[in-house]
Amino acid sequence: xxxxxxxxxxxxxxxxxxxxxxxxxxxxxxxxxxxxxxxxxxxxxxxxxxxxxxxxxxxxxxxxxxxxxxxxxxxxxxxxxxxxxxxxxxxxxxxxxxxxxxxxxxxxxxxxxxxxxxxxxxxxxxxxxxxxxxxxxxxxxxxxxxxxxxxxxxxxxxxxxxxxxxxxxxxxxxxxxxxxxxxxxxxxxxxxxxxxxxxxxxxxxxxxxxxxxxxxxxxxxxxxxxxxxxxxxxxxxxxxxxxxxxxxxxxxxxxxxxxxxxxxxxxxxxxxxxxxxxxxxxxxxxxxxxxxxxxxxxxxxxxxxxxxxxxxxxxxxxxxxxxxxxxxxxxxxxxxxxxxxxxxxxxxxxxxxxxxxxxxxxxxxxxxxxxxxxxxxxxxxxxxxxxxxxxxxxxxxxxxxxxxxxxxxxxxxxxxxxxxxxxxxxxxxxxxxxxxxxxxxxxxxxxxxxxxxxxxxxxxxxxxxxxxxxxxxxxxxxxxxxxxxxxxx
Amino acid sequence: xxxxxxxxxxxxxxxxxxxxxxxxxxxxxxxxxxxxxxxxxxxxxxxxxxxxxxxxxxxxxxxxxxxxxxxxxxxxxxxxxxxxxxxxxxxxxxxxxxxxxxxxxxxxxxxxxxxxxxxxxxxxxxxxxxxxxxxxxxxxxxxxxxxxxxxxxxxxxxxxxxxxxxxxxxxxxxxxxxxxxxxxxxxxxxxxxxxxxxxxxxxxxxxxxxxxxxxxxxxxxxxxxxxxxxxxxxxxxxxxxxxxxxxxxxxxxxxxxxxxxxxxxxxxxxxxxxxxxxxxxxxxxxxxxxxxxxxxxxxxxxxxxxxxxxxxxxxxxxxxxxxxxxxxxxxxxxxxxxxxxxxxxxxxxxxxxxxxxxxxxxxxxxxxxxxxxxxxxxxxxxxxxxxxxxxxxxxxxxxxxxxxxxxxxxxxxxxxxxxxxxxxxxxxxxxxxxxxxxxxxxxxxxxxxxxxxxxxxxxxxxxxxxxxxxxxxxxxxxxxxxxxx
Numbered sequence: 023x024x025x026x027x028x029x030x031x032x033x034x035x036x037x038x039x040x041x042x043x044x045x046x047x048x049x050x051x052x053x054x055x056x057x058x059x060x061x062x063x064x065x066x067x068x069x070x071x072x073x074x075x076x077x078x079x080x081x082x083x084x085x086x087x088x089x090x091x092x093x094x095x096x097x098x099x100x101x102x103x104x105x106x107x108x109x110x111x112x113x114x115x116x117x118x119x120x121x122x123x124x125x126x127x128x129x130x131x132x133x134x135x136x137x138x139x140x141x142x143x144x145x146x147x148x149x150x151x152x153x154x155x156x157x158x159x160x161x162x163x164x165x166x167x168x169x170x171x172x173x174x175x176x177x178x179x180x181x182x183x184x185x186x187x188x189x190x191x192x193x194x195x196x197x198x199x200x201x202x203x204x205x206x207x208x209x210x211x212x213x214x215x216x217x218x219x220x221x222x223x224x225x226x227x228x229x230x231x232x233x234x235x236x237x238x239x240x241x242x243x244x245x246x247x248x249x250x251x252x253x254x255x256x257x258x259x260x261x262x263x264x265x266x267x268x269x270x271x272x273x274x275x276x277x278x279x280x281x282x283x284x285x286x287x288x289x290x291x292x293x294x295x296x297x298x299x300x301x302x303x304x305x306x307x308x309x310x311x312x313x314x315x316x317x318x319x320x321x322x323x324x325x326x327x328x329x330x331x332x333x334x335x336x337x338x339x340x341x342x343x344x345x346x347x348x349x350x351x352x353x354x355x356x357x358x359x360x361x362x363x364x365x366x367x368x369x370x371x372x373x374x375x376x377x378x379x380x381x382x383x384x385x386x387x388x389x390x391x392x393x394x395x396x397x398x399x400x401x402x403x404x405x406x407x408x409x410x411x412x413x414x415x416x417x418x419x420x421x422x423x424x425x426x427x428x429x430x431x432x433x434x435x436x437x438x439x440x441x442x443x444x445x446x447x448x449x450x451x452x453x454x455x456x457x458x459x460x461x462x463x464x465x466x467x468x469x470x471x472x473x474x475x476x477x478x479x480x481x482x483x484x485x486x487x488x489x490x491x492x493x494x495x496x497x498x499x500x501x502x503x504x505x506x507x508x509x510x511x
Numbered sequence: 512x513x514x515x516x517x518x519x520x521x522x523x524x525x526x527x528x529x530x531x532x533x534x535x536x537x538x539x540x541x542x543x544x545x546x547x548x549x550x551x552x553x554x555x556x557x558x559x560x561x562x563x564x565x566x567x568x569x570x571x572x573x574x575x576x577x578x579x580x581x582x583x584x585x586x587x588x589x590x591x592x593x594x595x596x597x598x599x600x601x602x603x604x605x606x607x608x609x610x611x612x613x614x615x616x617x618x619x620x621x622x623x624x625x626x627x628x629x630x631x632x633x634x635x636x637x638x639x640x641x642x643x644x645x646x647x648x649x650x651x652x653x654x655x656x657x658x659x660x661x662x663x664x665x666x667x668x669x670x671x672x673x674x675x676x677x678x679x680x681x682x683x684x685x686x687x688x689x690x691x692x693x694x695x696x697x698x699x700x701x702x703x704x705x706x707x708x709x710x711x712x713x714x715x716x717x718x719x720x721x722x723x724x725x726x727x728x729x730x731x732x733x734x735x736x737x738x739x740x741x742x743x744x745x746x747x748x749x750x751x752x753x754x755x756x757x758x759x760x761x762x763x764x765x766x767x768x769x770x771x772x773x774x775x776x777x778x779x780x781x782x783x784x785x786x787x788x789x790x791x792x793x794x795x796x797x798x799x800x801x802x803x804x805x806x807x808x809x810x811x812x813x814x815x816x817x818x819x820x821x822x823x824x825x826x827x828x829x830x831x832x833x834x835x836x837x838x839x840x841x842x843x844x845x846x847x848x849x850x851x852x853x854x855x856x857x858x859x860x861x862x863x864x865x866x867x868x869x870x871x872x873x874x875x876x877x878x879x880x881x882x883x884x885x886x887x888x889x890x891x892x893x894x895x896x897x898x899x900x901x902x903x904x905x906x907x908x909x910x911x912x913x914x915x916x917x918x919x920x921x922x923x924x925x926x927x928x929x930x931x932x933x934x935x936x937x938x939x940x941x942x943x944x945x946x947x948x949x950x951x952x953x954x955x956x957x958x959x960x961x962x963x964x965x966x967x968x969x970x971x972x973x974x975x976x977x978x979x980x981x982x983x984x985x986x987x988x989x990x991x992x993x994x995x996x
Contacts, residue, residue: 106556114557122557125551126556128558223560259560261561261796338790342790345592346600350596351554351555361657365594388790389788390786393788
């Protein structure tokens with residue numbers, strides 16, 4: 023019998039409703055786990071166990087009275103520290119917001135609160151979601167529960183590590199260029215980046231507004247569908263949020279994929295893949311065929327330019343989004359002789375190296391005389407990539423690729439080489455540029471480290487995406503769990 | 512002005528009269544305790560997003576249409592990036608290459624004839640907060656620290672940019688007056704320069720008369736009234752002319768109008784050119800304005816000042832100058848129309864308004880809206896004069912009382928016992944008395960001494976304490992003396 027902290031959210035929901043287990047017992051198990059592994063894994067920036075205990079008590083009380091406490095009730099969750107939580111510090115992994123406490127809840131958080139949110143804590147992340155390893159956190163790196171010498175991926179590394187290590191049952195992350203999918207892949211979990219506009223961004227501290235989306239990191243596809251249902255839907259506070267009728271994502275999961283057409287973009291299977299990743303993905307292609315789907319290699323020629331375009335657009339938007347951290351109204355302030363000096367000193371002390379690098383990149387790209395050559399050109403590339411995907415989806419139901427070209431790398435391995443770090447997201451970035459949904463599911467191990475399969479879907483067709491993911495999850499039969507502690511003496 | 516002519520373009524900012532701010536639901540009204548009309552959105556807290564106020568768009572379209580602009584069916588917002596502590600996000604949501612209105616014009620009537628000022632563009636943006644520098648002068652120089660009030664941050668602003676078609680300070684003032692009047696008629700802005708809901712900067716350069724080139728320009732800021740605009744431009748033109756006439760070169764810079772010292776001085780804060788790094792605002796979707804919406808706004812436009820002016824001339828028979836004055840503000844025009852509706856002859860109402868009432872308002876620095884005398888009471892006063900109940904001189908005295916107390920003229924007249932004696936029988940009796948007591952004067956008159964009649968009228972007036980209707984007295988006397996011969 024597995025421990026409660028290892029169970030899936032849907033299993034725990036059923037057990038609670040059958041009164042086989044209480045929310046308090048579930049939380050107790052997760053809390054025990056936090057006590058035993060958090061020191062080594064460091065998934066969290068802020069723990070909110072008091073809040074979680076209150077929520078668990080309320081869940082148990084409701085259940086005892088025969089009421090439904092909501093699907094999120096009693097399911098311990100990690101919330102990425104980029105989502106505003108009223109009264110709970112929200113740092114974005116940055117020194118500049120170290121002492122910042124929001125006065126409002128992000129829309130996704132308030133929706134979950136209505137459904138019984140049981141929040142264990144605010145999860146560690148690369149500063150302002152910029153990074154692929156969680157090493158850019160001002161509060162120290164998170165370690166990969168599969169191998170503590172390795173990174174959990176990023177930027178939602180804390181969220182993924184917490185779920186993988188049993189310090190939470192499910193988690194919220196945010197994904198601007200792969201920040202949900204890549205850590206999910208590195209930690210052997212399921213991670214979904216929804217269609218741009220499906221989930222409200224209100225209260226998600228902006229990195230690159232035209233690319234950011236909030237999404238679930240879970241232990242299986244069913245949990246992913248359930249959590250998506252809880253956070254998706256139109257929000258009048260977000261002008262880019264879409265007004266659409268939502269399907270029940272969990273209902274169609276078992277529909278199978280017979281007759282579906284699966285495209286494999288050649289551009290995402292090129293050099294840079296480790297042999298293990300290639301092998302795992304190729305095995306998945308055989309499984310697709312075994313399940314009755316048609317698999318075909320295809321080409322999306324402009325994907326070769328996606329990384330370049332992304333590293334213009336995302337920093338450009340970030341340079342503007344991060345301008346508000348100036349020491350005037352909130353967050354860190356380092357005094358200076360005059361205002362300009364105060365700005366300079368505050369930002370020099372408050373931001374880490376990667377954030378500064380991207381602010382400079384973005385400022386440069388938007389400068390008079392360079393705008394057309396960089397930002398203008400990058401937007402054109404984005405349009406071409408969108409066109410490539412549109413054409414591909416006329417032919418295919420889904421596209422597949424590795425989530426990351428490699429499994430989790432070692433701490434420190436890429437910190438000094440930003441370009442190598444950026445390449446870690448080469449397969450996930452095109453998805454954000456096109457605004458389409460994509461999911462990563464575990465599809466095998468390489469040298470004991472999880473490998474992720476990325477499945478990409480049509481705009482707003484999360485239902486199909488999840489159905490395919492569920493079928494593949496079943497066929498792959500990934501059962502391994504991390505042995506937290508491997509790698510430490 | 513010698514061999515040079517001035518080339519002036521204006522950049523006007525008007526706060527739109529919406530209930531809520533441009534991107535959040537905070538109260539957009541003026542004033543209030545600092546930072547009480549704020550929320551996470553207009554404070555630019557981490558994670559917030561803007562949601563466009565539809566009413567602001569509607570008001571902007573109204574003005575753009577009234578200024579004969581082409582309305583973009585699809586326009587977008589841009590971020591204008593620069594650091595300033597009164598801007599919570601350190602960028603302003605504004606419009607850049609796809610503004611809401613383009614290529615309009617405004618026709619003005621001047622003493623020298625009609626005059627057209629081109630409108631380059633009309634666009635929507637959000638206002639900033641207000642910095643209060645804690646120094647004696649209130650300027651940043653020498654201030655130990657500054658405070659920020661974000662009540663104004665995020666209030667919708669319209670920016671109106673003119674072509675450099677203006678040549679004199681007088682034309683600039685006229686343009687601003689007309690624009691203000693239009694905005695008042697459209698009810699798009701309060702247009703209070705002293706509260707900052709209407710602000711105007713000017714670009715000024717000089718060139719040799721007859722040349723079509725452009726000289727080096729300066730940008731003048733801080734002109735907080737029409738008078739300041741006029742005087743600042745007048746000063747700046749002289750300053751530049753003096754430089755040029757002495758063979759010098761005008762420096763391209765931003766200058767601050769100092770109304771106390773009557774000079775423009777270089778502004779230190781903008782000594783280098785900013786690169787605003789404009790890029791499309793990713794948090795907003797493009798604004799689509801369909802033809803139907805635009806036509807709807809167009810058909811709901813009220814009468815504009817030019818049309819009202821024409822109507823005052825043609826229907827009310829007012830001289831052009833009076834018609835212009837009375838339509839220069841919406842409130843003046845409305846007052847006149849109300850008085851006319853209450854029965855006042857337009858010409859008489861106009862005379863009172865432009866005479867005694869304007870003098871009173873000007874002397875006290877008040878506006879027509881502050882007036883205690885309602886239009887129907889002015890009409891009543893005019894009626895008392897027309898009917899001969901009071902003389903014009905008495906009416907002026909009654910009005911003085913009304914201006915202070917706002918009371919009804921009839922009440923004032925009765926209370927003071929000021930009503931004229933216009934009763935024919937009563938006056939005839941008095942005339943008889945006077946004639947009997949002054950046989951010598953009657954004799955003189957009959958001998959042809961015209962002046963004698965005046966003396967007799969005076970006698971009747973004296974007996975009534977000045978209340979007799981002088982015209983009637985004079986008529987009665989003439990009749991009686993003529994008839995008796």
